[in-house]
Amino acid sequence: MTKPRSPTRWATDISSVLNKVFGLNHFPVSVSDVALDLSKDWFPDDPLSLIQGENLPGFDGALLPAPSGRKGWGILYNNAITSKGRINFTLAHEFGHYLIHRLSFPNGLRCSQDDVVRWDSAYRQIEQEANTFAAYLLMPLDDYRRQIDTRTAATFELLGHCADRYEVSLVAATLRWLLFTERRAVLVLSREGYILWARSSKAALKSGVFIRTSGLAVPVPDASAAAYPDTFADARKGIEHPPGVWFPEPCQEMCIVSENYDFTISLIQLPPSSGACSFAADEDEEPEALGDRIRRIHNI
Numbered sequence: 001m002t003k004p005r006s007p008t009r010w011a012t013d014i015s016s017v018l019n020k021v022f023g024l025n026h027f028p029v030s031v032s033d034v035a036l037d038l039s040k041d042w043f044p045d046d047p048l049s050l051i052q053g054e055n056l057p058g059f060d061g062a063l064l065p066a067p068s069g070r071k072g073w074g075i076l077y078n079n080a081i082t083s084k085g086r087i088n089f090t091l092a093h094e095f096g097h098y099l100i101h102r103l104s105f106p107n108g109l110r111c112s113q114d115d116v117v118r119w120d121s122a123y124r125q126i127e128q129e130a131n132t133f134a135a136y137l138l139m140p141l142d143d144y145r146r147q148i149d150t151r152t153a154a155t156f157e158l159l160g161h162c163a164d165r166y167e168v169s170l171v172a173a174t175l176r177w178l179l180f181t182e183r184r185a186v187l188v189l190s191r192e193g194y195i196l197w198a199r200s201s202k203a204a205l206k207s208g209v210f211i212r213t214s215g216l217a218v219p220v221p222d223a224s225a226a227a228y229p230d231t232f233a234d235a236r237k238g239i240e241h242p243p244g245v246w247f248p249e250p251c252q253e254m255c256i257v258s259e260n261y262d263f264t265i266s267l268i269q270l271p272p273s274s275g276a277c278s279f280a281a282d283e284d285e286e287p288e289a290l291g292d293r294i295r296r297i298h299n300i
């Protein structure tokens with residue numbers, strides 16, 4: 001039995017097809033068109049035949065089998081969501097479930113906001129796999145690096161430019177940046193003064209800068225912008241904190257209240273540590289010649 005294709009491999013394979021057909025500058029990816037066309041080509045007996053908005057209270061999206069007697073699958077998204085970026089990421093997440101998980105879940109999957117927004121490895125594995133696929137498909141590393149160099153500090157303006165380019169939410173664009181940047185940075189999502197979850201860049205993790213939240217009600221620091229996001233006029237551009245606010249060392253916190261989600265976003269950046277070293281920038285797999293990849297894809 002052949003090894004199942006990984007989420008990153010699925011995404012890079014599809015990116016190669018898009019590069020070939022539409023050129024390198026093929027953003028944002030139109031997930032609906034790509035999913036409908038490729039599933040028909042690759043899995044003609046089991047394709048995606050429907051993608052549409054529906055009344056889905058409590059869920060951001062779903063992958064569902066066609067009614068009995070008909071073949072194929074459908075992707076639904078919550079039509080109460082107005083953010084194009086949030087919808088696009090949800091569609092890519094469900095397309096990931098279709099490619100990776102449909103055989104193991106013949107009755108389909110329904111995905112909550114947490115399923116689509118959280119990317120931490122401790123979260124449910126299938127949701128993490130669908131999010132990894134979506135992130136790699138919508139925000140390929142080579143293109144993202146051309147928008148923000150690996151050594152450049154982020155601003156919400158820069159990350160917002162990337163969110164627009166890839167048609168994803170600011171949180172999704174920031175999480176993707178955290179995966180490849182060499183800077184020390186931590187993304188913290190909070191609600192009503194309590195941390196929902198946090199994610200560190202590799203450089204931050206390596207220097208011991210992270211926030212553990214699993215199962216605990218951890219309040220944001222009293223002196224942080226996240227505690228009073230509306231009272232800091234410059235919170236969006238960044239506030240310099242002395243040692244002891246977020247971490248034992250000084251840091252800068254940029255903070256905004258998300259309009260699309262019910263939470264506050266803090267991006268905390270720290271100066272490069274003296275012992276900082278370069279990292280293998282991502283978990284991308286070995287490069288494969290484009291021609292080989294296209295031939296392999298079309299031989300499915």
Ligand SMILES: [Zn+2]
Binds near residue numbers: 097110116130
């Ligand atoms: Zn899901």
